[in-house]
Amino acid sequence: MILGIDHxxxxxxxxxxxxxxLAALGLGAGDRGIADDYGVACEFWRYSDGIGQPSIETVSPVRPDSPIADRLAKQGPGLYHVAFCVDDLEGEFARLREHGFVPVDAAPCAGARPGMRVMFMYARRPAGLLIELVQYS
Known part of the structure; x- marks a missing residue:
């Protein structure tokens, strides 16, 4: 089940x-980490009283073969994805695939936060939206 927007x-x-x-918008820096499987550095920003509310994540490449490096070269900076927190990563991945979402990942990967597992999918047409499913242990 999708529990809400994570970031x-x-x-x-x-x-x-x-x-x-981000600071001018009232957000403060929080968690940061490297998602090695994707070759990206991530910083999560949120409101100081925003526990349980969605974060803004900056995603930047840490190596030239990172998918985000390719995306930046082709499209420049901007909105990259919307991440949804789920209670069953593989189950939601399968369910959304049945609804026409296109898998990016074949298996769950470690995210940038401790205990975070993620999988990416596209809603190609008509939205052209990359989504991330997130489950915390």
């Missing part, structure tokens, strides 16, 4: 440059 991902090659804009 909104922003693609950038300058995460430090986004900090003043």
């Amino acid at each position: 909104i991902g922003l693609a950038t090659d300058d995460p430090a440059g986004t900090a003043p804009f």
Whole structure:
């Protein structure tokens, strides 16, 4: 079951440059980490009293073969994905696949936060939206 929005991902090659804009919106830096399977560094920003509310995640490449490096080269920075927290990662992945979502990942991968497992899918037409399913242990 989908429990809610976990975060909104922003693609950038300058995460430090986004900090003043996110801070001006009242967000504060929180968790950060590397998602090795994807070759990305992630920083999660949220409101100080925003426990349980969605975060904004900056996603930047840590190696040239990262999918985010390719995305930045083709489209530049901007909205990258919407992440949904789920209680059954593989079950929701299968269910959404039956509804026409296109898998990106073949198996769950470690996310950038401790205990975070993720899988990506596309809603190609008509939305062109990359979604991430997130489950915490």
